[in-house]
Amino acid sequence: MGDNLVYAVRASTGVSLKRGLSKDPVTIFNQTSSKEISCNVFAYSNNGQLFAYCDNQITRCFEISTGRQILSVELKRTRKLVFSPKDTHLFVFEPYTIYGKKQEGQKPEDNLSVFSLVDGGKMVAKLKAPNEANWDVQVTDDESLAARIVGSEILIYTNMNFERYEYKFVEKGIQGFSLSPGGAPYHIGVYTPAEGNNPARVKVFRVTPSFPAVANRTFFKSDKAVITWNQKGNALLILASVEVDKTNQSYYGEQSLFLINIQTEESTIVPLAKQGPIYSAKWNPNGKEFAVCYGHMPAKVTFYNPKGIPIFECPDGPRNDIFYNAFGNIILKKEIIAIEVPNTTLFEWAPDGQHFVTCTTAPRLRIDNSYRFWHYTGRMIHEVQYDSPKEELWEVRWRPMSGYNKFEIKELSKTDKMAAGLPIRKKDASHPLNNVPAGAVKAAGAYVPPHLRKSGGPATSGPPRPGQKSAPQNGNSAQAIRPQQTEVERKLMQLRKKVEDIAILKTRVANGDQLQPNQLEKIKKEEEFLAEIQKLTI
Numbered sequence: 001m002g003d004n005l006v007y008a009v010r011a012s013t014g015v016s017l018k019r020g021l022s023k024d025p026v027t028i029f030n031q032t033s034s035k036e037i038s039c040n041v042f043a044y045s046n047n048g049q050l051f052a053y054c055d056n057q058i059t060r061c062f063e064i065s066t067g068r069q070i071l072s073v074e075l076k077r078t079r080k081l082v083f084s085p086k087d088t089h090l091f092v093f094e095p096y097t098i099y100g101k102k103q104e105g106q107k108p109e110d111n112l113s114v115f116s117l118v119d120g121g122k123m124v125a126k127l128k129a130p131n132e133a134n135w136d137v138q139v140t141d142d143e144s145l146a147a148r149i150v151g152s153e154i155l156i157y158t159n160m161n162f163e164r165y166e167y168k169f170v171e172k173g174i175q176g177f178s179l180s181p182g183g184a185p186y187h188i189g190v191y192t193p194a195e196g197n198n199p200a201r202v203k204v205f206r207v208t209p210s211f212p213a214v215a216n217r218t219f220f221k222s223d224k225a226v227i228t229w230n231q232k233g234n235a236l237l238i239l240a241s242v243e244v245d246k247t248n249q250s251y252y253g254e255q256s257l258f259l260i261n262i263q264t265e266e267s268t269i270v271p272l273a274k275q276g277p278i279y280s281a282k283w284n285p286n287g288k289e290f291a292v293c294y295g296h297m298p299a300k301v302t303f304y305n306p307k308g309i310p311i312f313e314c315p316d317g318p319r320n321d322i323f324y325n326a327f328g329n330i331i332l333k334k335e336i337i338a339i340e341v342p343n344t345t346l347f348e349w350a351p352d353g354q355h356f357v358t359c360t361t362a363p364r365l366r367i368d369n370s371y372r373f374w375h376y377t378g379r380m381i382h383e384v385q386y387d388s389p390k391e392e393l394w395e396v397r398w399r400p401m402s403g404y405n406k407f408e409i410k411e412l413s414k415t416d417k418m419a420a421g422l423p424i425r426k427k428d429a430s431h432p433l434n435n436v437p438a439g440a441v442k443a444a445g446a447y448v449p450p451h452l453r454k455s456g457g458p459a460t461s462g463p464p465r466p467g468q469k470s471a472p473q474n475g476n477s478a479q480a481i482r483p484q485q486t487e488v489e490r491k492l493m494q495l496r497k498k499v500e501d502i503a504i505l506k507t508r509v510a511n512g513d514q515l516q517p518n519q520l521e522k523i524k525k526e527e528e529f530l531a532e533i534q535k536l537t538i
Contacts, residue, residue, distance in 0.1 A: 002355050002373065002381065006064070006399035008042055008051070009371070009384075012362075012392040015039035015053055017064065017399070021355065021373040021381045028064060031055060043081035048351075048400035050117070052090060054078035059092055061121065064399070071121035075113065079132075083117075085141045089124070089160055090115045096130045112137075114162055125162035138179040140186055145207060147179050147188065154188065156207065167209045176225065179207075180262075182233030187214065187262060189227040189236055194220060202227060202238050204260055215260045217267040222256075230287040234262045235306050237270075237281050237290060257281055257292060259308040268308045274300045279320040284328040291322045325353040325376075327406045339378045339420050343368060351401045355381070362392035369393040377412055378420030488536055495533050502526045 002021040006028065009016050014032040018025040029051070033039070042053035050070065052061040059078045061071035071090065080093035092113040098106060112135060114125035129135035131149070139146045139160075146157040152174050155165035173192045180187040186207040194200040200222035204215040222240040229236045238258040255278035257270040272278070274295030281292045289311065293301045298316040305311055326349060346359035359371040369386040371393060386393045505519050515523075 002350070002352070002375075004401075005350050005352065005355065006048075006401070007357065008044070008395075008397050008399065009393070010039050010042060010395040011369075011386065012038070012394070013386075015042060015055070017051060023382050029062075029067070041079060041081055042395075042397075043083060044397070044399055045083045045087040046085060046400060047087055047402070050083070050087060051399075052081045052083075054081070061090060061115075061117065070117055071115055073113075073115075073121075073123075080135065082136055084139045084143055084146075084160065086143050088116065088118050088143060090117055091137050093129060093132075093135045095132065096128070116160075124160075127162065134176060138177075140179065141181055141183070144184075145179070145186060147177070147207075149174060149177055154190070169205065169211050171203075176227070178227035178229060178236070180229050180233035180236075181231060182229075187233065189229075189238075189260075191225045191227060191238075193224070194222060200225065200240065202258075202260070204236070204262065214262060215265050215267055217258050217260055219256055219258065221254050223253075228281065228283060230283040230290070230306070231285055232287040235287075236260050236262075237283070239278060239281055241278075253277070255294075257294075259304075259306075261306060270304065270308050271310065272300075273302060273310070273313070274316075280322045282322050282324060284324055285326060286328045291324075293319060293322050321347070323347055323349060323356075325349040325356075326351055326404070327353045329353070329406060329409065339374070339380075341372070346396065348396070348398055350398050352404045354407060357396050357398070359393060359396050361394055361396075362388070366392065371396045377410075492533060492536050495529050495536075498522075498529050499526065499533070502529070 004019065005021060006017060006019045009018065012033055014030060016030040017028040019028055020026055031037075031039070037055045037057055040054050040056060042051065044051055049063060049065065050061055051064050052059070052071070054060075054075065056076055057074075059071070059073050059075040059081075060069065062069045075092055075094060077094045077099075078092050079095060080091075082091045082093075083089070084091070092115065094111040094113075096108050096111045098108050108128075108130075110126040110128050112125075112127040112129040113123055114127070114137075116122050116124045127148075128150075129148075134149045137146050137148045143160055144158065146160060146162070147154055148157075149155075152170060152172050154169040154174065154177055156167050156169070157164075158166045169188070169190070171190060171192060173195060174190055175193050176191040178189045180189075187204050188207050188211075189202055189204050191202050192200065199218040199220050201216060201218040202225060203213055203217075205211040205213050217238060219238075219240050221242050223242045225241070226239045227236055228239070236259075238260065239255060240258070241253055241255040243253045257272070257278055258267060259270050260267045270281075270292065272292065272294050276294060276296035276299070278292060278294040279299060281290060283290045287306075289303055289305055291301060291303050293299055295316070297318060299319055300316050301314040301319065301322065303311045303313065341358045343360045343365055344358045345361045345364040347356065349356045354376050356374050356376070357371055358374065360368050362369055366389045369388040369392055370383055372383040373381040375381060502523055502525075505515060505523055509515060509523075
């Protein structure tokens, strides 16, 4: 399972490409590190055929399947690598600064290099990008248009020709922009921060020589704004934020979320059912819904349609991010399982939509660095530990691969559930509980979203405990947004809470903890509670 999946690992020990999730993967490429040679950055092409990296000496790009070198240039300080959507060009960014002794009147050299990968890696442009926050060139999916920001101007190029821009958009104070994905007509969202009595705003323009405005949103409390388009390019989210919360209620600062629908040319405030920070707002890859994780802990996750109307929500829990798989079918229908993955700093779905990787990486954490491969059922397939802090793991990323099909999510058996989670490790190597699965599992529910309610079904169990990483969810774990609960729903909620408490107690027993007599009695009632749940859900 997962034998064809390829991933890159960047660490203090070097950079490598490996195939297969078992303990004996096939090494496709490997370069060990030294004090002088250490990989700063790597990137895959969008089709997954090419791999580019910089090792503090040379910036290279090669074909993964054959090893054929396409590009090798002496760019030692490369910090960013981005492929154009059709993988015809590679953009290479270096910090805009003067190296060595500064001469009077000297200015930094051009720091944004553009290479044509279909023309033998030839450099076709060298540009200035003084602002690292807005260095990148944004390109439409068909590569007919490219845009970049220079001061208060957005320059538009055509057909990947960067010798001269075709036309430009000018607006004082521009701090950021985002070019829409999908097909024509193309749009561009432009962010301008507040100034004096004027509020911050995001304006959306159609990309033509005249740049007609199609939508506008103003707001206060904004040091910055992140614009996120859906995959179809017909709607966008604006996450506006200030770094300091003047009420001192949150070290996350303050955030607001807005939605602009290009088709209706309307902008709305996304309604949030709980006060507190907005941790994450992401579109489903299908472009037909988005999810928001927000609120003072325990946080809430709510799903919305493209008009910004809440569809359903998950029970509150200790979470601060959202991850859709490539098909958008996991996190969309029901909670499958919850597993313990402490100290996770990096998470990414595999392109098959069934596997994912969790990592503990430096510099965020300099101890217990490791990466682990999982199946969506919660079964850990393999883990790799680093001798931290002597060795550091920095990054693990999947190679993009096409050809995978959407799959049916299976119901878990009791054996599947017992196989979920991290193995227990006791100090005594001979301890009988060594390598026994932790089994931090919650019962799957059967909530059915509105468009599938003919088959009926109740809401599922609650969120994972603090310190857990929740495995993917598929919307049936969410509760429909209703004004109040029925008596049966309240009873079900109470019973599920008891079952969750029992699962925690059983995990403590597996870890060797001593329980009180009343706690042991509670465990004995698990079958009784499950039977009542079964009866109420028929």
